[in-house]
Amino acid sequence: MIAAAPQDIAASIGMTASDFGRIARSVQGEFGIFLPEVKKDLVYSRLLRRVRNLRLPDFSAYCDLIESPAGTAERTEMLSALTTNVTNFFRESHHFDLLRSRILPPLLQAASKGARVRLWSAGCSSGQEPYSIAFTLLSLMPKAALHDIRILATDVDPRVIARAQDGIYPITDRDTIPEPMRSQFTESGPDGLKIGNAARGLVTFATLNLMDDWPMRGSFDVIFCRNVAIYFDVATQERLWRRFVGAMRPGSHLLIGQSERITGPREAKLENVGTTAYRLAPAGAGGSSPPTQERSPT
Ligand SMILES: C[S@@+](CC[C@H](N)C(=O)[O-])C[C@H]1O[C@@H](n2cnc3c(N)ncnc32)[C@H](O)[C@@H]1O
Numbered sequence: 001m002i003a004a005a006p007q008d009i010a011a012s013i014g015m016t017a018s019d020f021g022r023i024a025r026s027v028q029g030e031f032g033i034f035l036p037e038v039k040k041d042l043v044y045s046r047l048l049r050r051v052r053n054l055r056l057p058d059f060s061a062y063c064d065l066i067e068s069p070a071g072t073a074e075r076t077e078m079l080s081a082l083t084t085n086v087t088n089f090f091r092e093s094h095h096f097d098l099l100r101s102r103i104l105p106p107l108l109q110a111a112s113k114g115a116r117v118r119l120w121s122a123g124c125s126s127g128q129e130p131y132s133i134a135f136t137l138l139s140l141m142p143k144a145a146l147h148d149i150r151i152l153a154t155d156v157d158p159r160v161i162a163r164a165q166d167g168i169y170p171i172t173d174r175d176t177i178p179e180p181m182r183s184q185f186t187e188s189g190p191d192g193l194k195i196g197n198a199a200r201g202l203v204t205f206a207t208l209n210l211m212d213d214w215p216m217r218g219s220f221d222v223i224f225c226r227n228v229a230i231y232f233d234v235a236t237q238e239r240l241w242r243r244f245v246g247a248m249r250p251g252s253h254l255l256i257g258q259s260e261r262i263t264g265p266r267e268a269k270l271e272n273v274g275t276t277a278y279r280l281a282p283a284g285a286g287g288s289s290p291p292t293q294e295r296s297p298t
Contacts, residue, residue, distance in 0.1 A: 013051055015044045019059035023047070023078070026066050031079055031156060032211045032240075034233040046081045050074070076158065083231065085160050087125040089176040090132045092226060095255045098274050099222070100136050103253050107221050108140055111147040120220045120247075122210060123228030124153040127164025127195075127203075128173075133224065134199035135181040145201050152216065154208035165205050167195035210240060219249040226276075227257035238264035245269055250283035 023043060024035040035043060051062045054074070065071045066078060090096050111117045119137075121130040130153035137144055137151075155161050174182055174193045187194045208214065210228070223244055229237045237260075244254055245266045256262065256276045270278035 013048060013058055015040070015047075015059040019063055020044075022063040022067065023059075026063075026075065027078065027082060028233075028236075030075060030211065031209060032236045033079075033082065033231045034236070035082070043082065047078065050077060050081060080157050080159055083157065085125045085157065087128045087227075089128045089173060090178065091129065092258055092276075094275050095224070095226070095277060096132060096136050098253075098255075098277055099133065100140065102273075103222055104137060104140055108137070108144075108147075108149075111141070111144075111149050115148070116218070117147070117149045118218060118220045119151045119222040120216075120224065121151065121153040122208075122223060122225040122244075124155050124160075124164060124205070124224075125157075126160045126169075127153060127167065127205070128169070129153070129224060129226070130164070130203045130205075131167070131195050131199050132177075133222075134202045135177065135185045137202065138185055138198055139181055142198070145198065149202065151203045153203050153205050154210075156207065156209040158207045161205050161207050167200055169193045169195075211236075214243070214247065216247070219252070220247055221249055221252045223248060223252070223254045225254070225256055227260070229260050230257060234263065238266070241266040241270075245280060248280045250280055252280050254278045254280070 020035075020037075020040050020043060027033045027035055047059070047062065051059060054062070054065070056062050056065070066075050107115075107117045119133055121133060124130050130151050133151055137149070141147070141149075153164060155164075168191055171188060171192050174186065174188055177186060185196045185199045187196060210225075225240070225244065229240055232240065241254075241262050241264060248254065253273070254262075254270060254277075256278070258276055260276065262270055262278060269281055271281065273279045
């Protein structure tokens with residue numbers, strides 16, 4: 001008897017419409033990620049390896065696993081398989097220009113007088129985004145560590161958070177960091193490009209599913225949430241915009257990805273101040289409010 005080749009076994013594992021529906025409901029229910037029918041082939045190809053690695057007979061058994069309490073770890077594996085973690089240093093660089101020229105100067109001036117300043121990179125993937133924020137901030141205020149300034153960086157995927165905490169990237173990434181920030185805030189060595197201590201010291205990484213409760217206390221001065229909401233359906237996006245507005249200080253900024261749009265009732269509260277850059281109306285008429293003195297663990 002001739003043994004079946006692995007690819008034949010793989011080909012024999014089919015995914016029914018019902019399996020796809022169960023996977024889509026699970027992913028949307030827990031992570032907010034919307035999987036339309038047209039993604040069926042993509043879901044199949046990304047999850048087939050999981051079914052095989054777990055030695056399950058078919059996708060129906062896989063669905064049983066992810067729907068059970070014992071499937072918590074596998075739901076995280078599924079999420080990693082289905083989402084794209086693509087990111088770069090200084091991606092969509094116009095936001096960093098805006099940060100340097102208009103958003104940070106008043107915040108850093110307030111920080112130098114004792115105010116609390118909080119920035120959040122929500123859906124930070126492997127950390128290039130929050131480190132780019134840190135480099136920009138340090139280029140304006142090299143001694144930022146002496147003040148009450150923090151960057152919170154979160155992602156639902158614990159693996160990318162672990163990579164971000166390592167702060168080591170392929171050496172080829174060095175060209176994506178403009179000078180003099182590259183020389184000032186990173187080191188190139190045999191392991192790759194290493195984020196320097198000044199930038200690392202400003203950023204706190206944590207795993208956080210944006211669909212869950214947010215444990216942070218205190219409001220934010222800047223929120224980056226770029227190329228994350230694109231995975232959600234419109235109702236979920238609008239809920240997210242509402243929650244961000246609730247977590248933002250008056251006069252603060254929200255920066256989203258280039259293919260994302262703010263829609264729904266929160267649109268009225270957020271003034272467009274640049275390409276995919278929004279500012280929450282300041283409290284009262286005219287001018288931005290000074291940052292609050294309230295402290296938070298973030
Ligand atoms: C394409 S990356 C974007 C990274 C970075 N913000 C950028 O623009 O370069 C999208 C990230 O969103 C994260 N993500 C997807 N759903 C999420 C959720 N429900 N809560 C938090 N992060 C989520 C993914 O894990 C992934 O790392």
